[in-house]
Amino acid sequence: xxxxxxxxxxxxxxxxxxxxxxxxxxxxxxxxxxxxxxxxxxxxxxxxxxxxxxxxxxxxxxxxxxxxxxxxxxxxxxxxxxxxxxxxxxxxxxxxxxxxxxxxxxxxxxxxxxxxxxxxxxxxxxxxxxxxxxxxxxxxxxxxxxxxx
Amino acid sequence: xxxxxxxxxxxxxxxxxxxxxxxxxxxxxxxxxxxxxxxxxxxxxxxxxxxxxxxxxxxxxxxxxxxxxxxxxxxxxxxxxxxxxxxxxxxxxxxxxxxxxxxxxxxxxxxxxxxxxxxxxxxxxxxxxxxxxxxxxxxxxxxxxxxxxxxxxxxxxxxxxxxxxxxxxxxxxxxxxxxxxxxxxxxxxxxxxxxxxxxxxxxxxxxxxxxxxxxxxxxxxxxxxxxxxxxxxxxxxxxxxxxxxxxxxxxxxxxxxxxxxxxxxxxxxxxxxxxxxxxxxxxxxxxxxxxxxxxxxxxxxxxxxxxxxxxxxxxxxxxxxxx
Amino acid sequence: xxxxxxxxxxxxxxxxxxxxxxxxxxxxxxxxxxxxxxxxxxxxxxxxxxxxxxxxxxxxxxxxxxxxxxxxxxxxxxxxxxxxxxxxxxxxxxxxxxxxxxxxxxxxxxxxxxxxxxxxxxxxxxxxxxxxxxxxxxxxxxxxxxxxxxxxxxxxxxxxxxxxxxxxxxxxxxxxxxxxxxxx
Numbered sequence: 001x002x003x004x005x006x007x008x009x010x011x012x013x014x015x016x017x018x019x020x021x022x023x024x025x026x027x028x029x030x031x032x033x034x035x036x037x038x039x040x041x042x043x044x045x046x047x048x049x050x051x052x053x054x055x056x057x058x059x060x061x062x063x064x065x066x067x068x069x070x071x072x073x074x075x076x077x078x079x080x081x082x083x084x085x086x087x088x089x090x091x092x093x094x095x096x097x098x099x100x101x102x103x104x105x106x107x108x109x110x111x112x113x114x115x116x117x118x119x120x121x122x123x124x125x126x127x128x129x130x131x132x133x134x135x136x137x138x139x140x141x142x143x144x145x146x147x148x149x
Numbered sequence: 150x151x152x153x154x155x156x157x158x159x160x161x162x163x164x165x166x167x168x169x170x171x172x173x174x175x176x177x178x179x180x181x182x183x184x185x186x187x188x189x190x191x192x193x194x195x196x197x198x199x200x201x202x203x204x205x206x207x208x209x210x211x212x213x214x215x216x217x218x219x220x221x222x223x224x225x226x227x228x229x230x231x232x233x234x235x236x237x238x239x240x241x242x243x244x245x246x247x248x249x250x251x252x253x254x255x256x257x258x259x260x261x262x263x264x265x266x267x268x269x270x271x272x273x274x275x276x277x278x279x280x281x282x283x284x285x286x287x288x289x290x291x292x293x294x295x296x297x298x299x300x301x302x303x304x305x306x307x308x309x310x311x312x313x314x315x316x317x318x319x320x321x322x323x324x325x326x327x328x329x330x331x332x333x334x335x336x337x338x339x340x341x342x343x344x345x346x347x348x349x350x351x352x353x354x355x356x357x358x359x360x361x362x363x364x365x366x367x368x369x370x371x372x373x374x375x376x377x378x379x380x381x382x383x384x385x386x387x388x389x390x391x392x393x394x395x396x397x398x399x400x401x402x403x404x405x406x407x408x409x410x411x412x413x414x415x416x417x418x419x420x421x422x423x424x425x426x427x428x429x430x431x432x433x434x435x436x437x438x439x440x441x442x443x444x445x446x447x448x449x450x451x452x453x454x455x456x457x458x459x460x461x462x463x464x465x466x467x468x469x470x471x472x
Numbered sequence: 473x474x475x476x477x478x479x480x481x482x483x484x485x486x487x488x489x490x491x492x493x494x495x496x497x498x499x500x501x502x503x504x505x506x507x508x509x510x511x512x513x514x515x516x517x518x519x520x521x522x523x524x525x526x527x528x529x530x531x532x533x534x535x536x537x538x539x540x541x542x543x544x545x546x547x548x549x550x551x552x553x554x555x556x557x558x559x560x561x562x563x564x565x566x567x568x569x570x571x572x573x574x575x576x577x578x579x580x581x582x583x584x585x586x587x588x589x590x591x592x593x594x595x596x597x598x599x600x601x602x603x604x605x606x607x608x609x610x611x612x613x614x615x616x617x618x619x620x621x622x623x624x625x626x627x628x629x630x631x632x633x634x635x636x637x638x639x640x641x642x643x644x645x646x647x648x649x650x651x652x653x654x655x656x
Contacts, residue, residue, distance in 0.1 A: 004207075006203075007203045007204075007206055007207050008207055010199075010200050010203040010204065011200070011203055011204035011206075011207045011208075012204075013200045013204075014197065014200045014201045014203070014204040016204075039188060039189040039190045042185065042190040042191050042192070044181070044185060044190065044191075044192055044193050045190075045191050045192065045193060046193075047193050047194070047197050047200055047201070050369075051369060051374065052368075052369025052370060052372075052373035052374045052378075053369070053373050053374040053377065053378045053379075053381075055211060055378065055379055055380060055381035055385075056374070056377075056380075056381055056385060058204070058208075080211070082208050082209045082210075082211050082381050082382060083208075083209055084208075145207070
């Protein structure tokens with residue numbers, strides 16, 4: 001096994017999370033904060049860490065229906081994240097527009113703008129469902145690195 | 150020639166380089182684990198800092214277009230070099246006596262702020278407004294915590310100098326002699342005159358390590374990691390390595406200044422004893438404080454550092470001076 | 473500060489309170505709203521759920537050949553408000569506590585609850601219509617024991633009206649084919 005292979009294999013055990021709020025009502029953001037701050041759902045067990053800078057991120061969690069005002073900013077921040085990255089749409093809003101679908105101020109759904117890897121619907125999703133999504137994102141990250149798992 | 154080689158060996162293997170890195174990363178992992186336990190969580194595995202480094206090495210490095218390229222790339226290297234040299238100065242009582250036996254305390258005092266300076270250079274070179282904000286915060290925090298550090302070092306040096314010269318005025322800036330003096334006359338940490346200085350050092354630790362409540366320059370929720378904002382991939386990994394080395398250096402320095410006692414003649418036992426003491430120091434001054442507190446504002450932190458630890462250190466200094 | 477340290481100390485003593493999930497089991501409240509299900513036995517295709525659905529997640533459409541209708545709930549748009557369950561006159565919509573919602577992007581449009589309900593011919597006139605669900609019919613005619621819900625539920629609305637008008641007499645042969653305006 002080469003060093004490169006070993007590093008890649010290890011790297012999926014340290015997914016750093018980054019949140020982008022694309023005009024969310026904060027419901028999903030509260031659930032995301034829950035996964036980090038409430039001992040019951042401790043997301044740090046998987047080596048995750050909520051990082052403040054998009055440059056440090058591996059898994060990006062996007063909430064909100066992508067309002068027209070925030071669209072360009074979301075795209076800018078998303079492009080700042082170094083590859084390989086896994087994009088997770090949290091809540092029904094980024095996935096389908098949810099209750100805001102067809103509104104004049106919505107530019108979503110998100111997968112029209114950027115490629116999404118994992119969806120976790122819910123309004124908001126349970127913290128456990130978000131943990132599940134992070135675990136799923138890990139396996140997708142492995143595939144992106146060229147490792148099956 | 151052999152001296153140079155030996156110095157290099159000390160820098161690369163023990164106590165600097167590999168050893169310091171291993172201890173630093175182990176402590177960082179343990180720190181996260183214990184913090185999680187204090188907060189009733191499970192926490193990441195002990196090897197998590199290593200995994201983070203491995204992860205960062207696989208990521209791509211992005212350099213902002215408007216950044217000052219050379220300064221941006223050199224800043225982490227600068228910090229790492231400073232700390233790698235620093236780590237070789239740390240005496241492990243009963244095992245290793247430090248690299249030089251003259252004035253290394255002063256050298257350490259000048260080398261210790263290098264990682265903070267590297268962060269400042271990197272932050273300002275990144276051309277990000279958050280980096281500039283982090284720069285100014287790091288700067289004021291550094292000014293604030295270096296003052297009590299200088300007073301603590303001066304107190305220790307004066308106490309040893311007085312002891313060695315038999316009550317005359319004098320200061321001894323050799324870590325080797327400081328350690329040897331304490332091994333003969335008892336640890337300073339148990340000396341009532343030095344207890345305020347010890348407290349000041351304990352307060353100094355979270356500031357220099359940049360952990361809560363003094364993680365103001367890299368506050369991820371306010372100024373999105375400030376100077377480290379634009380760093381990613383291997384460069385960020387280098388900053389983390391520097392931070393791990395710094396953990397070893399400041400904790401080892403604390404042990405050398407206040408608790409350099411040995412328990413036996415076997416070097417392995419002494420090494421274990423040293424690690425135990427550094428660990429206790431870390432849990433008390435970093436982990437416990439970190440998990441029990443939120444973040445201060447920069448003006449609060451500045452005011453706190455120039456009053457409380459300064460007053461404590463000054464108290465010790467005056468006691469040493471007059472008693 | 474000292475009380476806070478006491479809390480930290482107690483945390484260490486009591487050990488972590490973290491749920492083992494996803495490495496182990498977790499708890500699920502019984503009344504958790506996780507996923508909408510439609511019962512094809514009960515759904516009459518009235519479209520109330522489609523009207524009240526906050527997120528517009530429900531679609532109700534006739535089959536192309538007119539042999540029935542199809543009700544579709546897109547779970548990825550459903551905001552789990554349970555309006556459909558509240559307003560459904562027949563109780564066909566229900567929510568189960570299955571919250572395992574995370575899925576890869578490929579499955580985005582696969583996560584739907586879709587039920588096709590076929591029309592049946594009226595037992596009298598043969599017009600295609602949705603028979604009243606048996607459970608509902610029993611409830612409807614519970615106050616008049618002389619009526620047989622099993623028989624009535626297979627009649628189209630027009631034939632039911634006719635049957636009431638005839639007051640128990642058999643259907644005249646001429647009326648077997650109800651004119652179109654009577655149906656409307």
